[in-house]
Amino acid sequence: MSANNAFYAQSGGVTAVINASAAGVIETARKNKSKIANVYAGRNGIIGALTEDLINTGKESASAIAALKHTPAGAFGSCRYKLKSLEKDRTQYQRLIEVFRAHNIGYFFYNGGGDSADTCLKVSQISESLGFPIQAIHVPKTVDNDLPITDCSPGFGSVAKYVAVSTREASLDVASMAKTSTKVFVLEVMGRHAGWIAAAGALAAEQEGTLPIVILFPEVVFDRKKFVDRVAAMVKKFGYCSVVVSEGVKAPDGKFLSDQGLRDAFGHAQLGGVAPFVANIVKQELNLKYHWSVADYLQRAARHIASRTDVEHAYAVGKAAVEMALKGHNAVMPSIERKSNKPYRWSIGMADLRKVANVEKKMPASYISRDGFGITARCRQYLTPLIKGESYPPYRNGLPQYVALKNVAVPKKLRDSFTI
């Protein structure tokens, strides 16, 4: 019997290091040619599998695959697409089996966050419920750091580093200007439901309290008066203040602060961010000059300032996923296990996918300072190792040299097309 092929796909929001996981999967598979003939990547995630749009990674040179380790975003394309349950939509799974069978695919590696873990779990059940032999392994990834069981999620450490570095730099800037100009700087960061990324803003200070930083977490309901008082106190003490606000912060009515129904001169609804909203409060209540920034995709694409620890984690989970598959596992996810903080040591564990899918890990209350605007020593201890180390991409003419793969399509074997 010839060796099976493997399917690999990227899912959901991409990160600075998800391609490092891809490199981990592909390089490890290439070392096990007798068991994994080739890795076929889904063009635009699972959609590539459903539409039989597969990429033959075997056409990429070793150096191109190695360059994935320093290339951000999703080299094969990602997607936001969640499979329905087997009961609700059997045809999708039958289609997957058709494609997998046609291309001799026996391994399914799915690189994503919580929603994707759910998809991966559903695929892992094909074996049992539809009788097609496949092993599905989830490769963790999410900037939100909200996957359970694993100590952290690959992708998060690099965003955390970006936010910590940017907050430190912008704080120096506003401190320089505060005498006659800007006194408050507001930075909006990602994290719709969990405040991990916002928390990283606190790392800009060597120790809590040494820089005037106010964090607004989605876990803490926004209290306008308390916030204004806090900013005023910081400006009084330091002369300036930086605010790091999570996009997910909610008003007492449960709505996102960012969803404030802004209208233009013609009455058209406008999508504002939460940063300008918070900055306007500072202006209205304290009459202080402000600046604001929305980091958006820049934060999660910023491979130029990625955390070396994060890059290593990302590669390791990709590698481990293949090793687990080769050992016969199904419906599992490699996890990061922290062994010690000083020095930081970690190893790879294995999580049951049923315990991962659709479970969201929020910031524990013990990580948020009592006043709700900062982090505790425990949180700092948790976060610090995750941003450690630099991992610079190579540069040419002043620009990082990110690889663009050839992404050669595997010839289609099926007659039917499939509409998603």
Added chain:
Amino acid sequence: MSANNAFYAQSGGVTAVINASAAGVIETARKNKSKIANVYAGRNGIIGALTEDLINTGKESASAIAALKHTPAGAFGSCRYKLKSLEKDRTQYQRLIEVFRAHNIGYFFYNGGGDSADTCLKVSQISESLGFPIQAIHVPKTVDNDLPITDCSPGFGSVAKYVAVSTREASLDVASMAKTSTKVFVLEVMGRHAGWIAAAGALAAEQEGTLPIVILFPEVVFDRKKFVDRVAAMVKKFGYCSVVVSEGVKAPDGKFLSDQGLRDAFGHAQLGGVAPFVANIVKQELNLKYHWSVADYLQRAARHIASRTDVEHAYAVGKAAVEMALKGHNAVMPSIERKSNKPYRWSIGMADLRKVANVEKKMPASYISRDGFGITARCRQYLTPLIKGESYPPYRNGLPQYVALKNVAVPKKLRDSFTI
């Protein structure tokens, strides 16, 4: 007669490399102790001179001064404060002379942009008009790159690199997501009057036309229909599009696009950025999913991704300023002179301050592509050397180690205080 002291101050918006100029001034002065006894820095710029709030840089170690080369923002504080003309407000100049005389200051080094060049020029005229001997040298700095005569302005190269790298990274991100999610990414960058910074977004592509990037320059009046058509064409061809928009883009009525009179639910005016405004147009006209980012202070504080060329320029103009002073010059500014593009070679020239003050250098028409949405080959040739080379700060625990100076005050000698 004992050697005179020098006064040094930072002015206007700070940059990632203005402290490198400070290091150039201070280190060069330290090598000429027989002529410059000490460098006194103004705390918060010229305000420090007016209020006799001087910092004794002699109290800083050699390693602290060297660390300024890798530390962003203004280490002594900056200010937005323009001196009136001698005719309009004589008292300010008399106060400066009082302070300079009390502290034996014979050299005035002013590190700023166009407005600051004007202040520096006025101070240079004290000699002649008020009979106090002082040499005033302007040290160029501005992220906007709008100073005349000099080939470029220190501070610009690093912002340009930040914008080019960020646009490249975010473009990879949106390309990954475009199949099922975000198709247009909008990045707002600085440049109230000149499009130099926005132009740098075009460097994200190795060559014009290889990445779908649309630039909106302040030099080109915003044409809604042409813009929408351009984005639609890019999305059709590439599947996605990145828009780099200068904060200074104007509507046909001459108003800033960002000044669109947004109102919240209570009818209060809200300050929006131009990025969400442009993104909303994309949504309304093309119904495409978008993301937007406002880089704001992050772009000019981003020492972590500074251009090595820019750092070298910044240091060199600080060093040259002192050398020019020691040669007896007054009312001049060291400039960057480009000698060749390939390889990039440059040297320091000397500009007459009267030709610099209050003159704004916009993008030449020959640098903007005919359609108004991109840059020409000439512009690319101009910009490319300015972002060349990396110059990473040292890191500890994952964070750049920026120096915080002691900033010890020089004991006051005057009885009178001065209110600004």
